[in-house]
Amino acid sequence: MLKTTDYDYFLPEELIAQTPLNDRSSSRLMVLNREKKTIEHKHFYDIVDRLSENDVLVINDTKVIPARLIGHKEETGAVIEVLLLKDLGNNIWQTLAKPQKRVKIGTIISFGEGLLKAKCIELLDMGICKFELIYDGILVEILDKLGEMPLPPYIHEKLQDKNRYQTVYAKNPGSAAAPTAGLHFTPEILEKIKNKGIQIIPVTLHVGLGTFRPVTEEDASKHEMHSEYYEISEESARLLNEAKANGKRIISVGTTSTRTLESAIHDDGLFYPECKNTNIFIYPGYKFKAIDALITNFHLPKSTLIMLVSALAGREFILMAYEEAVKERYRFFSFGDAMFIE
Numbered sequence: 001m002l003k004t005t006d007y008d009y010f011l012p013e014e015l016i017a018q019t020p021l022n023d024r025s026s027s028r029l030m031v032l033n034r035e036k037k038t039i040e041h042k043h044f045y046d047i048v049d050r051l052s053e054n055d056v057l058v059i060n061d062t063k064v065i066p067a068r069l070i071g072h073k074e075e076t077g078a079v080i081e082v083l084l085l086k087d088l089g090n091n092i093w094q095t096l097a098k099p100q101k102r103v104k105i106g107t108i109i110s111f112g113e114g115l116l117k118a119k120c121i122e123l124l125d126m127g128i129c130k131f132e133l134i135y136d137g138i139l140v141e142i143l144d145k146l147g148e149m150p151l152p153p154y155i156h157e158k159l160q161d162k163n164r165y166q167t168v169y170a171k172n173p174g175s176a177a178a179p180t181a182g183l184h185f186t187p188e189i190l191e192k193i194k195n196k197g198i199q200i201i202p203v204t205l206h207v208g209l210g211t212f213r214p215v216t217e218e219d220a221s222k223h224e225m226h227s228e229y230y231e232i233s234e235e236s237a238r239l240l241n242e243a244k245a246n247g248k249r250i251i252s253v254g255t256t257s258t259r260t261l262e263s264a265i266h267d268d269g270l271f272y273p274e275c276k277n278t279n280i281f282i283y284p285g286y287k288f289k290a291i292d293a294l295i296t297n298f299h300l301p302k303s304t305l306i307m308l309v310s311a312l313a314g315r316e317f318i319l320m321a322y323e324e325a326v327k328e329r330y331r332f333f334s335f336g337d338a339m340f341i342e
Contacts, residue, residue, distance in 0.1 A: 002220040008301045009322045017331035018157040020164040025186045028337040034313050044184040053197035056243045060179040060256045061202040063170035066147030071111040078102050080109050085176045086208045091133045100127045112146040150176050174206035180334045181254030181296045201239045205230040205256045227277040230260045234273040252291040255305050261290035283307040293342045298332045313341045
């Protein structure tokens with residue numbers, strides 16, 4: 001049995017980073033060598049020295065939308081918070097609504113004095129609702145005006161600059177959370193990487209509900225992953241296949257890029273251009289087919305993400321590294337420090 005409690009660890013609350021550092025690349029970097037079982041303490045800007053022209057870097061170029069909306073029920077004026085999670089097409093969105101007990105089918109919630117309205121068309125489990133969005137104009141512009149960045153619940157500080165919860169290469173709007181391993185990169189670091197002859201290959205995965213859901217099952221393998229939409233372009237598929245053919249090391253930036261690549265690689269070992277949904281759940285016992293190394297952040301106890309990194313580096317080694325990170329006062333989670341598993 002894959003016991004959820006086997007992926008727990010002690011984390012003092014003061015180590016949960018509440019704000020981003022002024023310089024993205026000055027965060028710390030813990031380097032894990034899987035073969036030698038060694039741990040080194042570096043800074044993120046040192047990542048350039050760990051990479052060579054025999055590597056390719058795969059980034060998730062999704063863009064976080066200001067998906068957190070505070071509105072009022074038209075009938076009663078009650079305050080309702082709606083978090084947009086996934087665009088289902090035709091202005092229908094999967095959302096989290098709080099408090100859900102105040103929402104019924106047919107409930108209309110008004111935001112910004114009616115600039116945007118949301119009509120409930122379906123109620124699902126765990127606070128999830130489907131809403132039809134009603135508006136005139138361009139939704140992205142309306143959300144920029146009315147919405148807030150959907151910061152995770154463990155961040156209690158207000159974000160001063162919205163762009164700090166975006167990667168510098170964010171391009172395709174659609175995420176309800178940032179692919180946080182990418183937050184450490186600066187344009188200067190990316191330029192240095194390119195100057196070493198390292199290709200940077202974009203894929204897109206829109207981060208959705210899975211990020212917000214803890215594993216509550218005692219047997220983690222019974223945990224249900226919600227699906228997230230991903231895209232791989234023709235150009236990215238070609239570059240990935242060339243990298244594989246030339247024996248290059250594919251380094252994934254973040255668990256979202258990892259889940260995209262591991263979902264997209266076919267039985268023939270090749271990548272094809274595609275737009276699909278994935279609910280892949282990677283945990284120990286999984287054999288990686290697409291990636292060779294991973295840049296990631298430090299993840300929540302008992303989460304699907306700590307299980308994913310344990311599948312790559314081994315549970316005991318990961319838990320030892322996390323214990324070391326606590327002892328060395330690393331900063332944890334979205335605005336925290338990074339780890340490079342090679």
